[in-house]
Amino acid sequence: MVPLKRRKVVASQTGNTGTEGGDEVKFPQVVLFLLERKMGASRRAFLSQLGRKKGFPVQELFSQTVTHVICENNSVEEVKTWLESRGGSRPAPHLLDISWFTESMRAGEPLEILDRHKLQEQQRDESEVVFFSVPSYACQRRTSLENHNAPLTEALSLLAENAELSEDDGRGVAFGRAAAVLKALPSLVTSMSQLRGLPCLGEHSLKVIKEILENGTSSEVESTKKSERYQALKVLTGIFGVGAKTAERWIRGGIRSLHQLRQAGRTLNRAQQAGLEHYDDINQPVTKAEAELIMETVEKAVASVLPGAQTVLTGGFRRGKLTGHDVDFLITHPEEGREVGLMPKVVSWLQSEGFLLYQKTTRNSYLESKDGPGRPASSMDRFERCFSIFKLSKEEETRTEDPQEETGNGDPNSTKVMDKQSQWRAVRVDLVVSPISQFAFALLGWTGSKLFERELRRWAGHERSMSLSSHALFDNTQSKYLRASSEEEIFAHLGLEYIPPSQRNA
Structure with a gap:
């Protein structure tokens, strides 16, 4: 042998x-x-x-x-x-x-x-080739949930995510913008010639696209997926309360898994402790039906402490998505000032009813008289907000698979198999309270998508000399605030065609 x-x-x-x-x-x-x-x-x-x-x-x-x-x-x-x-x-x-x-x-x-x-040269009639043309800014484009180029956009989005986890924001934005352009295309990309002249497609992104069109996959994307560092960053940043910097520090200390983190005896803050405890639930997608169940509870809490207040489901669910990683609600009252003090009462009601596994509330720190909408430059708003982990009861219980149990003919001493996870699950929920005067801006900002909002702010600054935030719109040329009571008015101020939420999935 x-x-x-x-x-x-x-x-x-x-x-x-x-x-x-x-x-x-x-x-x-x-x-x-x-x-x-x-x-x-x-x-x-x-x-x-x-x-x-x-x-x-x-x-x-x-x-x-x-x-x-x-x-x-x-x-x-x-x-x-x-x-x-x-x-x-x-x-x-x-x-x-x-x-x-x-x-x-x-x-x-x-x-x-x-x-x-012999292999034949492809005889392609130029008149049959679909050439694409899209505007430069994502906020000028209509992007539905229908994606004709998912293999390309998923590859670029993964590279964008890896760059962001590595705190290379410039590269992350570049890949993200390239993916957004492809998402907006009305049909399948079959050749590189179709992409000529399209905005936001840099040399690196085009190289990835070309390789996928020719080989069906990208070597860079595949090696990134298999990278121990990427996998560790994904796992650790999946813990609620853990960002890229903290995850990177832990990785340098030899921690690359949840098991190693638990064994290391690291001191975790309250958010991280809750995130680790409910890791599996939080990293499981939330369905639209689950979001609507949570909304019923939140609406009940809000109505009980401030009749007449309004609650809106925002984020991806408002854009038409059927699943998400968390659930966001925007709360206001038609009468300016009535929303003050609302959040502590809502949180207290939810806690008393046993709905909150974890919560942290921050106060509203935005003052229009002192803070312009773009100063300091940040995508984060400063509304009163509650970051929480919600305890969502499950309507259906897990039963034994004994067919006689359903007819009542089983062993009278047998019991239903039921554990904690069959009764409820943990879901990430954010509650945000906005004054009615800022509600249109808050609704626009909290609807997303993240890139669509980034592009809106970029358009406002570069093309209109304005500063846009989730609080207000400021005209730098006229040195005054531009008021709006609806999203349509904000788009009009910006000189943009109104794009409904379902078309903002950049």
Whole structure:
């Protein structure tokens, strides 16, 4: 028996010489290479073995000695691009469709290469190619939840997330803007030529897009997914109350998992303790139905302490999403000033009814007379707010699977199987109180998406010489505040076409 290491060497050498298991090479003048792209690894392995048994040299790795490249469902442009990425070949090999290979296998010898065996140049009518054009700012574009280019946008969004976790905000924004452009496109991207002239697509983003269009995946994205650091940052920042800086510090201290964090005996603040305790629940998506159940409870709490107050479900659910990572509510009263002191009463009611597993309330620190909407420059507003972990009861209980139990014919001494997790789950909930004079701005800011709001502020500053926040809109040219009682009025002040919440999913 050949030792393991020796066997690996033999296998490697066999792959390069084109023989396997002592198969005789009958046609040394023909050296085949089967392109795995679109063919698949298992099919390629099967066909390679078949070729060797028929006496054809088949190489596992492409080299200058290859005379025939066998492809399946590839265009000649794709294969030539692939060859160029490997330094080309002299002389250039035949680029053949799988049909030549299968017919040669049946014949037991290499057949004459006919025109129908050759990969064909794609004849594309320029009039049939869909070229895209979109405005530069996301706040000028309508972006629904329907995404025709999910593989591309998911890849760019992952790179954006990784950059943000690494506190490289510039790169994170660049990838995010590129993803937002692709989300807004009305149909599938099939070639790089369609992207000519589109805004926000930098060199790095275009490289990722090109690789996915050609190979179906991006090597950078795949290596990022597998990166221990990225995985650790994802896990640790998934703890409520833990940001990228804290996670990075823990990673430097050797902590990369929840188990290691628990074992390390780190001192955690109240938010982090609650986040760790309810980690699984908080990192489970919240459904629209669950958000509506929580809203019923919040509305009841608000009505009990201040009749006439209004509660609005904001965030992704207002934009039409069916799931989210948390639930956000904006609360106000039609009479200015009546909202003062509302939050402590609402929180007290929720606590007395056993709905809050954790809560932290911050006071309203915004004063229009002293604080302009863009000073200091920050995306964070300063409303009175309650960050909480909500205890959501489940309507359906988990039962045993004894079919007789449903008819009452089971063992009278048996009991229903029920634990804590079958009775309730923890959900992240934010409550925000706004004066009615600022409500339109708060509603716009808390509806999102995050990039849409960022682009609104950028448009206001760069294109209109204004400062926009979730509190107000200030005209720097006229040195005055521009009032608004609705989102439509804010868009009008900014010189933008009104875009409804369902179209703000940038």
